Amino acid sequence: xxxxxxxxxxxxxxxxxxxxxxxxxxxxxxxxxxxxxxxxxxxxxxxxxxxxxxxxxxxxxxxxxxxxxxxxxxxxxxxxxxxxxxxxxxxxxxxxxxxxxxxxxxxxxxxxxxxxxxxxxxxxxxxxxxxxxxxxxxxxxxxxxxxxxxxxxxxxxxxxxxxxxxxxxxxxxxxxxxxxxxxxxxxxxxxxxxxxxxxxxxxxxxxxxxxxxxxxxxxxxxxxxxxxxxxxxxxxxxxxxxxxxxxxxxxxxxxxxxxxxxxxxxxxxxxxxxxxxxxxxxxxxxxxxxxxxxxxxxxxxxxxxxxxxxxxxxxxxxxxxxxxxxxxxxxxxxxxxxxxxxxxxxxxxxxxxxxxxxxxxxxxxxxxxxxxxxxxxxxxxxxxxxxxxxxxxxxxxxxxxxxxxxxxxxxxxxxxxxxxxxxxxxxxxxxxxxxxxxxxxxxxxxxxxxxxxxxxxxxxxxxxxxxxxxxxxxxxxxxxxxxxxxxxxxxxxxxxxxxxxxxxxxxxxxxxxxxxxxxxxxxxxxxxxxxxxxxxxxxxxxxxxxxxxxxxxxxxxxxxxxxxxxxxxxxxxxxxxxxxxxxxxxxxxxxxxxxxxxxxxxxxxx
Numbered sequence: 001x002x003x004x005x006x007x008x009x010x011x012x013x014x015x016x017x018x019x020x021x022x023x024x025x026x027x028x029x030x031x032x033x034x035x036x037x038x039x040x041x042x043x044x045x046x047x048x049x050x051x052x053x054x055x056x057x058x059x060x061x062x063x064x065x066x067x068x069x070x071x072x073x074x075x076x077x078x079x080x081x082x083x084x085x086x087x088x089x090x091x092x093x094x095x096x097x098x099x100x101x102x103x104x105x106x107x108x109x110x111x112x113x114x115x116x117x118x119x120x121x122x123x124x125x126x127x128x129x130x131x132x133x134x135x136x137x138x139x140x141x142x143x144x145x146x147x148x149x150x151x152x153x154x155x156x157x158x159x160x161x162x163x164x165x166x167x168x169x170x171x172x173x174x175x176x177x178x179x180x181x182x183x184x185x186x187x188x189x190x191x192x193x194x195x196x197x198x199x200x201x202x203x204x205x206x207x208x209x210x211x212x213x214x215x216x217x218x219x220x221x222x223x224x225x226x227x228x229x230x231x232x233x234x235x236x237x238x239x240x241x242x243x244x245x246x247x248x249x250x251x252x253x254x255x256x257x258x259x260x261x262x263x264x265x266x267x268x269x270x271x272x273x274x275x276x277x278x279x280x281x282x283x284x285x286x287x288x289x290x291x292x293x294x295x296x297x298x299x300x301x302x303x304x305x306x307x308x309x310x311x312x313x314x315x316x317x318x319x320x321x322x323x324x325x326x327x328x329x330x331x332x333x334x335x336x337x338x339x340x341x342x343x344x345x346x347x348x349x350x351x352x353x354x355x356x357x358x359x360x361x362x363x364x365x366x367x368x369x370x371x372x373x374x375x376x377x378x379x380x381x382x383x384x385x386x387x388x389x390x391x392x393x394x395x396x397x398x399x400x401x402x403x404x405x406x407x408x409x410x411x412x413x414x415x416x417x418x419x420x421x422x423x424x425x426x427x428x429x430x431x432x433x434x435x436x437x438x439x440x441x442x443x444x445x446x447x448x449x450x451x452x453x454x455x456x457x458x459x460x461x462x463x464x465x466x467x468x469x470x471x472x473x474x475x476x477x478x479x480x481x482x483x484x485x486x487x488x489x490x491x492x493x494x495x496x497x498x499x500x501x502x503x504x505x506x507x508x509x510x511x512x513x514x515x516x517x518x519x520x521x522x523x524x525x526x527x528x529x530x531x532x533x534x535x536x537x538x539x540x541x542x543x544x545x546x547x548x549x550x551x552x553x554x555x556x557x558x559x560x561x562x563x564x565x566x567x568x569x570x571x572x573x574x575x576x577x578x579x580x581x582x583x584x585x586x587x588x589x590x591x592x593x594x595x596x597x598x599x600x601x602x603x604x605x606x
Contacts, residue, residue: 020091021048022225023072023193029084030064030071034490041067041080043249049242051192054216054226056240056257058233058272060522061494064249065229066115069195072227073110074102089193108138111191113199115229117178118439121170127154127181128166134188157184158210160387175435175516176207176386176549183211190222197229204385204549205593212239212595231522233276234552235595237261245269275527277552344412346511346543347374347397352406354392354567366392368567370406374511374543381546381554381575383590384564390547391435393564394513397545398432399423410511428458431504435516435547437496441488447474447499448484454506473502478528494521501529508540515547530557551594555579563587 030042042064049055057065070076072087074094087094089110094102106112114120122130128150135141141149147166154162157180170178183199194215200208215226216239230236236243236257243257245266253266264270352370355363367389374380382390396403399415408415410426418426431454434440441450448470455466471481477498488496497517504512514533518526534557536542548554554561558575563584571584582588 020088022051022090023047023049023227024088025068025072025085026088027085028068028071028082028087030067030076031081031083032077033079033081041249042071044085045246045249045251046085047244047251047254049193049225049227051225052220052223053242054228054240055242055244056228056230056236057244057246058230058236058522059246060231060272060524061492062248063246063522065246066197066492067249068246069197069227069229073106073112073195074099075106075112107134107191108189109192111186111189111194113183113186113194113196115198116436116438117175117182118170118436120182121178123170126167126169127173130181131166131184131188134185138189140189153184153188154181156214157181157187158207158214159184174386174391176204180207180211180386187214191224192222193225193227195227195229198231199228200232200235204383204388205551205590205595206385208235208549208595209593215239231526232595233261233272233523238595245272272523275523277523277526277530277550277556345373346376346411347545348407348409349373349393349397350407350409352393352396352408353404354389354396354401355404365567367396367403370564370567370569372562372569372572374545375559376543377537377541378559379537379544379546379557380560380562381548381558382562382564383548383551383554386549387566388564389567390564391515392567394432394515394545394547398430398513399426428507429509430511430513431507431509432513433497433501433504433515433517435519437500438488440500441496443488446485446487447479447491450488450499451484451502451506454503458507460507469506470502473505476505476532477502478525494525497521498525498529505536509542511543511545513545513547516549517546518553519548519550526553533557551579551590563590 025048026046028042028045029040032039032041045064045068047055047057047068057068059065067076067080071080071082072089072094074097076082082095085095089105094105097105121127128147131150131153132141132146135146135149135153136143150166151162154166159165159177159180165173165177165181170181173181179200186194186196196215199215200211212235215224226240228236228240240257243255243260244251245253245260245268247268253260253264253269260269261273264273350371353368354366356366358364370389370393372380372382382393384390392401395401397408397415399418403416410430413422413426415426442453445453448467451470451473452466455461455469460466461469470484474481474484479495479498479502483491483495488499491499498521501517512533517533518529521529530553533542533544537544544557546554546557555575561573561575561578562569563571563578563586565586571578571582571587573583578587579591582591
């Protein structure tokens, strides 16, 4: 006994201890063993996520954000290994945990929404069967009630006609519906932690809003934490309380999301914010493109307001509809422009319809009486929800699927009556960049061989000329020349998409059909690719049909915009008019659903 000095209350004697975060990563190091030696993908990365909160991790492709998330769930590739640091989940260190124990944690306690739906859904198993498998494995349904539970889960993920969709295979769904099926699987177990790796990159803004609202509701009800991997800064600002910025495997900045994006401190974070597209931006003007592949290339996010906007073939600008091209949108048939243009449009689509017969039910109209024109040297974008018919329209133009009725004219020739030789010439002049880069690249070919493939098929140049052209194309799409010997599986999602774009440019086509060409890219590379597409358009007079659910990107690159809903064209006008004076209620709803639209964060400005 040393007197009254030792008499204290329990609160005074015991220091206050803050509750441990649900997920805590400290000084993480991840190495990959390659044929060229060991490569460090993540170095001394630290982050923490409390229960019930959402933490967004942003950064360019290859920055280590997805690798960090996969290390946390124990799903690194076979040649990857955690070589340092700790990963604690719910008080337990996951590093070195036996795989049998990790299997118990995955799915039930930690859910995952991966980025690529086609490589993560079983192509020979119905969607409902795959959801049911998850429910039965974790004993969340019985054989008797599993079918009803499957429909509930699919509906919660925003899938319309869930009962019918549950009986379909992945290839029968649009890209957006496939991604929603993955989200349904992840949400089925109502996990404590949900790792969402670009969970809405394939979704239109309205469905994106439904899915993210569902995730937020789960967070409120169960205290579920969300680790969100995304390149969409508006989405991160709107949906996450906290933000981590990664660059070259390191965490360079972290803090409250809104504060960090409003006042970024690190130069790399500032470059991300500058490069983010914004619906407040105007169509990139010619001087923003000049020199995009050489000296004078503007800094990422170069978005000056150019008074003249972008010149159109009729002498007008992207900011005003030519007087000779009255808008006839709203009836599902009007092109919306070009009716009185002096020059023949490159592409004219008239009353294009695609009908799929349905056994035991009414026929399904994937596209109904779609009519539009693509003037030479311009970009026409088609926007709309998943299943609205925009990709179906693009595939009919490419002759990948045959229309039920209607006509397609390219450079004055009827595309639907082309013989084999004519079709070969047509496909030399019209190229495509598809939404899913992994499934559109041959996994057995190197990057260099993939890009060279069109040159070989059309006998363009000798071996040396082709090698030089491949090197030029890789430089154009910001791929290091050292990657020409790599295979698609060794690249990030964004890098694979750049390879697909380089291949499409190989034959110097007149029209490129771009189906979500930048949906897999981070904002910095997205900015480079959009600038590249604009530069090529100015230099070569290229025309683009641009399919996208990202309205900020559409605003930035488009001369004209078509809005589709349920297979029909409901509005068509210049980009300026669509974004400043939308006439159709559906168009207004799309614009209102853009994430981060009302946060006042200055993205997309220099």
